[in-house]
Amino acid sequence: GAVVSQHPSRVICKSGTSVKIECRSLDFQATTMFWYRQFPKQSLMLMATSNEGSKATYEQGVEKDKFLINHASLTLSTLTVTSAHPEDSSFYICSAYQGSHYEQYFGPGTRLTVT
Amino acid sequence: KNQVEQSPQSLIILEGKNCTLQCNYTVSPFSNLRWYKQDTGRGPVSLTIMTFSENTKSNGRYTATLDADTKQSSLHITASQLSDSASYICVVSTKAAGNKLTFGGGTRVLVKP
Numbered sequence: 304g305a306v307v308s309q310h311p312s313r314v315i316c317k318s319g320t321s322v323k324i325e326c327r328s329l330d331f332q333a334t335t336m337f338w339y340r341q342f343p344k345q346s347l348m349l350m351a352t353s354n355e356g357s358k359a360t361y362e363q364g365v366e367k368d369k370f371l372i373n374h375a376s377l378t379l380s381t382l383t384v385t386s387a388h389p390e391d392s393s394f395y396i397c398s399a400y401q402g403s404h405y406e407q408y409f410g411p412g413t414r415l416t417v418t
Numbered sequence: 419k420n421q422v423e424q425s426p427q428s429l430i431i432l433e434g435k436n437c438t439l440q441c442n443y444t445v446s447p448f449s450n451l452r453w454y455k456q457d458t459g460r461g462p463v464s465l466t467i468m469t470f471s472e473n474t475k476s477n478g479r480y481t482a483t484l485d486a487d488t489k490q491s492s493l494h495i496t497a498s499q500l501s502d503s504a505s506y507i508c509v510v511s512t513k514a515a516g517n518k519l520t521f522g523g524g525t526r527v528l529v530k531p
Binding site for chain 2 (some may be wrong): 407
């Protein structure tokens with residue numbers, strides 16, 4: 304099956320710094336990638352939809368200037384958490400949409416801890 | 419409003435026993451329904467995906483059913499193993515809004531020896 308990777312898997316940063324998370328589709332081209340956030344014992348919450356070559360579409364309540372998304376190629380999307388604060392600590396998961404199979408494949412997630 | 423409700427929230431079963439998880443949805447227009455398994459600290463992994471015309475699909479010891487008329491789905495786990503301990507998430511996709519997924523809250527399954 305299709306594989307989606309995320310890097311890093313785990314990151315600890317200090318409050319006020321920025322962190323970049325990469326999401327790659329390894330063996331297929333993804334026209335659309337999605338970014339989710341998951342708090343403990345809760346389900347995934349969609350943050351934004353990222354289309355290759357265009358601006359991301361953010362869900363209501365998600366600050367686009369804080370969570371910068373870039374989808375520069377059909378296999379790579381990045382999420383940058385700017386000026387991170389402890390409340391941004393969460394599990395961030397990306398998924399890549401393979402249109403021909405209407406399937407979304409999820410990455411393994413990135414655990415962000417802001418101290 | 420598109421919603422996916424799952425029950426029970428959590429479940430403890432003994433190794434070797436069967437269990438069934440429920441999912442009710444109100445997503446429209448319906449595209450497909452998926453069941454994912456999510457281990458703690460990992461991303462979701464697809465178990466089954468069913469379109470409107472499919473009413474059952476199996477993946478090893480996992481069997482999903484779909485009743486599109488009543489908008490209900492179930493996931494049956496047969497002969498549970500300790501490795502089945504995870505969260506199981508029911509997700510419904512809509513044809514509208516760029517194939518966005520609506521997630522259920524998940525059922526946390528704990529298999530005990």
